[in-house]
Amino acid sequence: MPTDAALQALLLHHEIEGFLLAEADLLDDRKYRDWLNLFTDDLVYWMPISRNVPPPDRDRARSDESLDASWFNEGLDTLTQRVNQIETDIHWSEEPPTRTTHMVSNVRILDVGDGDEIRTKCRFLVYCNRLQDEVDLFVGKRFDTLRRASGGWKISRREIHLDQSVLLAKSLTTFF
Amino acid sequence: MQDRNTTPAGNLVDAENGIVSREIFVDRDIFAREQEQIFARAWLMIGHESLIPEPDDYFVSRMGTDSVILTRNKQGEIFVFLNSCMHRGMKLCRYDQGSAPVFTCPYHGWSYSTDRKRVDRPGALVGVPRYQECYEGVLDRSEWGLVRCPKVVNYKGTIWASWDPDAPSLEDYLGDMRLYLDAALDHRDGREGGSIVLGTVQKWRVKCNWKFAPENFIGDLYHDISHRSADLSGIGPSGGKGRRDAQRPRLAIGFTDLGHGVLGDLPHTAEPELLPTHQDDPELVAYHQQMHDDRSRNLGNRKRVTMSVGTIFPNMSFHARQPRTIAVAHPISATEMEMWRYYLIDADAPPKVKDAAMRYYLRYSGPAGMTESDDMENWTYASEATAGHISRRHHYNYQLSLGQERPVEGLRGAVESGSYSEGNARIFYRRWGQFMDAAGWADMTPEAATPERVDAD
Numbered sequence: 066m067p068t069d070a071a072l073q074a075l076l077l078h079h080e081i082e083g084f085l086l087a088e089a090d091l092l093d094d095r096k097y098r099d100w101l102n103l104f105t106d107d108l109v110y111w112m113p114i115s116r117n118v119p120p121p122d123r124d125r126a127r128s129d130e131s132l133d134a135s136w137f138n139e140g141l142d143t144l145t146q147r148v149n150q151i152e153t154d155i156h157w158s159e160e161p162p163t164r165t166t167h168m169v170s171n172v173r174i175l176d177v178g179d180g181d182e183i184r185t186k187c188r189f190l191v192y193c194n195r196l197q198d199e200v201d202l203f204v205g206k207r208f209d210t211l212r213r214a215s216g217g218w219k220i221s222r223r224e225i226h227l228d229q230s231v232l233l234a235k236s237l238t239t240f241f
Numbered sequence: 242m243q244d245r246n247t248t249p250a251g252n253l254v255d256a257e258n259g260i261v262s263r264e265i266f267v268d269r270d271i272f273a274r275e276q277e278q279i280f281a282r283a284w285l286m287i288g289h290e291s292l293i294p295e296p297d298d299y300f301v302s303r304m305g306t307d308s309v310i311l312t313r314n315k316q317g318e319i320f321v322f323l324n325s326c327m328h329r330g331m332k333l334c335r336y337d338q339g340s341a342p343v344f345t346c347p348y349h350g351w352s353y354s355t356d357r358k359r360v361d362r363p364g365a366l367v368g369v370p371r372y373q374e375c376y377e378g379v380l381d382r383s384e385w386g387l388v389r390c391p392k393v394v395n396y397k398g399t400i401w402a403s404w405d406p407d408a409p410s411l412e413d414y415l416g417d418m419r420l421y422l423d424a425a426l427d428h429r430d431g432r433e434g435g436s437i438v439l440g441t442v443q444k445w446r447v448k449c450n451w452k453f454a455p456e457n458f459i460g461d462l463y464h465d466i467s468h469r470s471a472d473l474s475g476i477g478p479s480g481g482k483g484r485r486d487a488q489r490p491r492l493a494i495g496f497t498d499l500g501h502g503v504l505g506d507l508p509h510t511a512e513p514e515l516l517p518t519h520q521d522d523p524e525l526v527a528y529h530q531q532m533h534d535d536r537s538r539n540l541g542n543r544k545r546v547t548m549s550v551g552t553i554f555p556n557m558s559f560h561a562r563q564p565r566t567i568a569v570a571h572p573i574s575a576t577e578m579e580m581w582r583y584y585l586i587d588a589d590a591p592p593k594v595k596d597a598a599m600r601y602y603l604r605y606s607g608p609a610g611m612t613e614s615d616d617m618e619n620w621t622y623a624s625e626a627t628a629g630h631i632s633r634r635h636h637y638n639y640q641l642s643l644g645q646e647r648p649v650e651g652l653r654g655a656v657e658s659g660s661y662s663e664g665n666a667r668i669f670y671r672r673w674g675q676f677m678d679a680a681g682w683a684d685m686t687p688e689a690a691t692p693e694r695v696d697a698d
Contacts (some may be wrong), residue, residue, distance in 0.1 A: 112609075114441045114443065116337050116338075116441060117335065117336045117337045118336055118337065118338070118339060119336045119339040119340075119341075121339075121340075122339055128440055128441040129440065131592075131596065132439065132440060132592060132595050132596060132599060133439070133440030133441055133599070134439065134440045134441045134442070134443055134582075134584055134599070134602075134603065134607075135441075135603060136443075136603075136607070136608070136609050137603070137609055138599070138600060138603055139604075143476070143600070143604050146474045146475065146476055146604070146611065147474075147611065149473070149474045149475075150470045150471060150473070150474040150611055153469070153470040153473050153474070155469055155470045156470040156471075156611075156614075156615065157467065157470070157615045157618040157619070158614040158615050158617060158618040230337070230444070231444040231445060231446060231579065232443075232444065232445035232446065232608050233445075233446050234445065234446070234608065235445065235446065235447045235448065235608065235617040235618075235621050236608045236609070236613075236614035236617045236618065237607075237608045237609035237614070238609070238614050
């Protein structure tokens with residue numbers, strides 16, 4: 066028989082995975098306003114740049130969070146501006162829109178803390194197809210911090226580790 | 242069909258009438274010729290000294306289609322080498338940057354040093370495995386050092402290199418365009434230099450001809466309409482409307498004989514009033530006011546300019562204010578380039594100022610930039626729609642404000658043609674044609690490159 070603690074962990078994992086999969090649906094359905102509602106006001110949304118560094122510098126294999134360039138280093142304010150831009154319908158790199166499929170897998174809960182703020186890790190595979198033959202594939206790891214809020218969970222921090230170093234896409238107008 | 246290898250570029254570019262053949266944006270033979278005629282001759286911006294601050298530091302960059310190593314030796318001198326082992330061509334340095342006292346090839350182990358205490362010629366071959374038993378009396382190690390770029394200059398932190406020993410000095414190459422480059426590189430308080438690269442260089446691939454980038458940045462205010470969605474989203478440094486704080490009126494100013502150009506203002510000797518910037522934060526407002534006051538005092542009545550964006554022929558572009566960055570368009574193929582963006586900041590700016598600048602840079606520029614992402618769309622699909630068999634028979638039109646060029650007082654060889662003008666693009670492609678046709682630098686120096694002389698040929 067599973068212990069009560071193991072059962073609680075299983076239920077939490079199920080709940081968190083369900084939350085992340087539902088989030089992926091919002092993105093692929095382009096329900097961006099609902100998606101923005103999943104984030105806390107103090108959100109940190111950061112995608113560092115992966116770098117090819119020699120052994121002594123392996124701790125610098127990604128750009129820093131502060132005072133360094135990234136692909137994204139956003140708060141809820143600028144993430145909202147990005148949604149606003151898409152909704153103008155004249156943001157030409159997203160018009161015609163990209164067809165996206167967000168795959169989320171390998172979901173793990175890294176740290177439960179006091180139960181109200183948990184750290185998770187997962188893999189993402191985002192397939193983008195646009196116009197006739199524009200194809201981009203973004204694959205990597207994602208570290209999310211989720212905070213318990215009324216009616217479910219909210220994301221307070223998202224760290225996105227893209228496996229590309231030179232970005233092999235002409236633009237990054239997809240959310241992760 | 243004409244042989245594109247022998248067709249004079251003059252037949253592809255008619256700068257006087259603002260007409261440019263589409264072939265130069267899609268043709269493989271023309272692309273190959275550009276490598277020899279342009280990228281093996283011109284001064285190219287390849288990095289920044291702040292990326293290699295310590296002895297033995299290196300940063301891997303590109304010159305045309307070649308990979309090069311920018312490195313500093315133990316004595317502090319800066320060198321540029323072809324990033325290819327002399328034995329079997331292996332890419333010697335496959336990290337983006339790091340530190341190495343010697344460069345050792347992973348293939349057969351040949352190694353090279355820049356240390357003046359070890360070698361007379363920096364880049365010399367110092368280590369050859371099994372030398373005594375297999376190479377003694379055969380291999381002359383002094384003949385097999387790394388290929389070293391003959392001309393390298395550190396200009397206010399930016400590193401420039403040219404493969405051509407006959408290239409003019411960087412100073413002559415820049416001409417009075419240097420005043421505008423200074424507007425990006427000099428400290429906000431008016432002191433010379435002082436800017437560094439803020440962290441990692443963004444690199445990304447775009448399926449367009451490399452010339453789309455420098456042409457866009459040389460002064461294409463006409464494409465402002467592309468960025469309407471960024472304006473509507475209000476991404477400027479002060480929040481609210483637009484994508485920048487208020488700026489002074491900008492004119493297309495180009496250097497006819499040199500191929501460079503900017504959107505900027507005419508040279509002046511008094512500091513104009515400070516335009517409000519970073520209005521959301523009193524600390525930032527106070528900092529920028531302080532910089533303005535110091536700048537007015539430090540510059541006194543010296544000649545100065547303000548500008549937003551410009552290009553130094555062939556592929557280095559820069560923004561001097563909002564954002565403050567350098568963009569280099571590296572050629573990959575006729576229809577693909579790799580964009581590199583270096584973000585600039587004053588080394589001694591407070592962390593809060595750097596942070597605000599960085600966040601603004603990232604929402605404006607780069608592949609995720611809310612302004613720049615739409616440029617990539619234009620350049621990519623202009624390239625695609627140009628490459629068709631029938632399409633490439635035709636020409637691009639650069640006649641905006643044709644004939645409105647007026648000389649600029651205080652800038653050698655410069656003309657101004659109003660805010661909305663393709664005058665600078667005409668200058669860029671005129672220079673492109675000169676590079677493509679000239680036998681060498683003797684035919685391309687500013688005196689020899691005047692339109693009259695080319696017509697006479």
